[in-house]
Amino acid sequence: MNTLSVAESALPAYSHAFGRTLSIDDLRTRTPAVFAGNASNRTKPTYRFINTADVLHALLEAGFQPSAAQQTRTRQGSDPTYARHMIRLRPMRESLTLVDCIPEICLINAHDGTSAYQLFAGLYRPLCTNGLLCRMGDFAVIRIPHRANIIADVVAGAIQITAQFERIGTLVTAMAARILSDDEQLAFAQTAYEIRWAKIEARPRLEPAKLLEARREADANPSLWHTFNRLQESTMAGGVVYHSRVQRFVRTRRIRNIREDVRINTALWLAAARILES
DSSP states (O other), X not given: OOTTXXXXXTGGGOEETTEEOOOHHHHHHHOGGGGOSSOXXXXXXTOOOOOHHHHHHHHHHTTEEEEXXXXXXXXXXXXXXXXXXXXXXXETTOOOOBTTBEEEEEEEEOSSXXXXXXXXXXXXXXXXXXXXXXXXXXXXXXXXXXXXXXXXXXXXXXHHHHTTHHHHHHHHHHHHHOBOOHHHHHHHHHXXXXXXXXXXXXXXXXXXXXXXXXXXXXXXOOBHHHHHHHHHHHHHXXXXXXXXXXXXXXXXXXXXXXXXXXXXXXXXXXXXXXXXXX
8 A cells, every 4th residue: 555545635625714624645745755765874883774754644533633834945966855844734624723823733854864753733823824823841852763663652642732732822822912012012122033943053133023023913912922923923034124234125034944933933932931020
């Protein structure tokens, strides 16, 4: 039986309230590394190869459907088959809506020995097509090394995270009810700026307040939730205009690297959670 053959015909027909799921052809186009036939020769002898397609097949049978997928761009000459990739999945039986977003599972893997299988709790906000990641300490971050019962452990981890969606919903609701003063919003923007450009020596000459600008009227709200989403979109999607050192108009870049996606997203979530607790 070919990998994913059981679920292939069902995928394109299913439509979620917030958008269609990805078909197998979509996944092959966006994330060819999911369908790797073998591991990179850089892996250690203890590395057990099970491709992401086999894991995805088990998640489909467990009631999850892929909603988005991406993989990291490889350097020239590198084989994209082994690139780090991330798939976002929604539980079909889960009808929970958290304020203006829905919960997801984020699965990350690579076939070159640089990444264990990782599972994160995520949120999808259709208003701005934001993909958020939720992290509270070690909660909702599950790492499964490439050995032993990989497929069973990933499915169990996905179900475990799904069981915590209501807990995340409680935090989202509390964030939506928490109104921030102008000073608190500016302080959060400064934190977001430090997070976004933490690994860049020559930081852009950008006033952190620029990150607070709402891209749509619905986000022009002083709540912690809306402030968090404005900052998340500005830091992740890019497009914020500022003057360069030679006084040229420059736009910030979109984050496409999966490691940076996870780092920035989870750090912003933790920063929002700290504000909520203060």
